[in-house]
Amino acid sequence: MxxxxxxxxxxxxxxxxxxxxxxxxxxxxxxxxxxxxxxxxxxxxxxxxxxxxxxxxxxxxxxxxxxxxxxxxxxxxxxxxxxGTDRRPARDLPLGAAVAQLAERIRQATTTDEVADALTELTASHDGILAAIDQVLTATAEFHDGLGDAADAHIARRLRYLAEEHLHVIRTGLAHTRDALADRHAPHPGRSTCTEQVPAHERERSAVCACPPPPRTAPVAPPPPVAARVRR
Missing domain, CATH: 3.90.1150 (Aspartate Aminotransferase, domain 1)
Structure with missing residues (x-):
């Protein structure tokens, strides 16, 4: 930084x-x-x-x-x-940081079940994070209903629109993704958890784990030669 x-x-x-x-x-x-x-x-x-x-x-x-x-x-x-002040208040963990931990869980996940579990915290219909956001938008709209300024009614309608349309699309899409992953029960082919265990049938006892070697990348072919142009 x-x-x-x-x-x-x-x-x-x-x-x-x-x-x-x-x-x-x-x-x-x-x-x-x-x-x-x-x-x-x-x-x-x-x-x-x-x-x-x-x-x-x-x-x-x-x-x-x-x-x-x-x-x-x-x-x-x-x-x-x-x-200026010498006071140094204690810093509590913000709610957003707790939600961001779900992203870290997904980054570390090696199976579809692990990602489905993390997404459940977002998509649970009663007490999921997105359901809570819906409640926040609705409560803020209700607050604007009684404020009294000319623009407040428009703001309330806009907030309800965000909850009923935009947030609904996000909730539906993520819920579908979560359900599909929950049914899949598959490991991620590009991620694995190293057990650091040497299998009993391993002949090379110097091996430190049973993890397969990383996939080899095909070498990039060199560009075709460019024919020299004859100067006139």
Whole structure:
């Protein structure tokens, strides 16, 4: 990871008076969002800002919390004097990291049954991850129903559309994939688990395991020779 990605600045802009955070990698951006900052993506730059409608004290508390979280995560933060803090809050494992462990299980899987088990956590109809996302979208839509602004009803309809159409397609496709793998009961031909056991019939006792040799790749044929052109 480049050292520059471990460095951020959090300052109050002298012109706009906004509290802005710049720099950092994608993990730092997640920490900023969890502290309350809002990402801004422009054509030539991206940064994070404090939410609108906060008074100066609230902005300072938000920035101080971001500095504490970032420094606890090992980032170097250059900030206004009023945002500095020695507090280093403990970092809990985010829910997304727990879900990402399913991807690691699939990367390490050697059989279709193992992948089907991992996908079950996503596709289980009652308490799977995608079912929970459906509940989150629906709850957020219900929240917007009573907010009162003109755009809120449209946002609620949009959220329900995402749940009923887009998320439904993902759930259906993954559930089909999971069920097909569960019926297959096959090892992955390109992955195997080394038992480090030498079979009894092995004559070469120097062998360390019974794993088959890796597949040989056919050599690439050289390109055909190009005939020289006669200069005139």
């Amino acid at each position: 480049p050292l520059a990605d471990r460095v951020l600045t959090i300052h109050r802009d002298p012109h706009s008076q906004e509290v802005l955070a710049r720099g950092g990698d994608i993990e730092a951006h997640s920490l900023l969002q969890r502290a309350g900052f809002i990402p801004v993506v422009r054509v030539h730059e991206s940064y994070h800002r404090a939410p609108t409608g906060l008074d100066e004290d609230d902005e300072s508390r938000l920035a101080t919390e971001a500095v504490a979280r970032l420094r606890a995560g090992g980032y170097h933060v250059d900030c206004d004097a009023g945002f």
